[in-house]
Amino acid sequence: MKEPHVESLVYRAESAKDIIYDDPPPVEVDIDKWEGCLENGILTCRMKTHYASISDARKEIESYLRAWEVNANLKQGKGTIKFVYQDANVIDLAPPKTGRGVVEIGGVITGTGTMAASVQIIRKRYPPPPKNFIVSPDVETLWGRYEGYLDGKEHLQAMAFFCLNTVEGICGRQEKKGNKRRQAAAHTIKIDFEVLNTLGELTSTRGDKTNARKHLAQFLPLTGTEHAWIESVIKGLIYRVGEYSGCCDNNTLTQITMADFPRPE
Secondary structure, eight states, rough: OOOOEEEEEEEEEETTTTEEEEEEOEEEOOSSEEEEEETTTEEEEESOOOSSHHHHHHHHHHHHHHHHHHHHHHHOOOTTTTEEEEEEEEESOOTTTTTEEEEEOOOOOOOOOOOOOOEEEEEESSSOOSSOOOOOHHHHHHHHHHHHEEEEOOOHHHHHHHHHHHHHHHHTTTTTHHHHHHHHHHHHHHHHHHHHHHHHHHHHOOTTTTTHHHSSSSSSSSOOHHHHHHHHHHHHHHHHHEEEEHHGGGSSSSOGGGGHHHHHH
């Protein structure tokens, strides 16, 4: 093995047990360093640039696949899609005189092809690959907390306030505290201050003795519409931070307003 070169990587597309993809059309991906095709539950990624090791090639591809997963889960629900590495095709660019041959095939990871779930949903298309959306460490943190809430591991108010506080910290860090930091964050990621302020109010002043974020003089549970509004805003915040991570220039972002979410009444 004089000059190993990773030609392609193969991933299996999984989904929750309640999500069935019924003969969806293939999805093509074409970016700078690789191109791929998702078809019949298998994503084949062909490298455009040279990678001498499977691990290096996987790092390049899997950061994009993670963005695809989180983007799809935010827009279509948890369990929409997950990519599991299966194998690789590695060749020798300087083979013996006998000819060019496969040097290594990565080990196949077997599985059921599904994630845990409940009621069956039939989908005719795979979720589209993301555009200008990156799962940065901050996005991973935000998604992890939201996913923990979806799994019943924490209450809505605590999770939502953490996400708000995190967004204020990473996008409004030039200000030390208070409304100025929230206003700076709103400006940085182009979201109306009213959205962030309403989220702060609902997560701080609503709840009962079991789920309020702090002790209240009068416990006032969230209404159904307030609950739905908070969920919608948190998903919007996570997605916007991922968009901002992908462009780092808010001039390319559209303004998010209260009208983009169901009214919290």
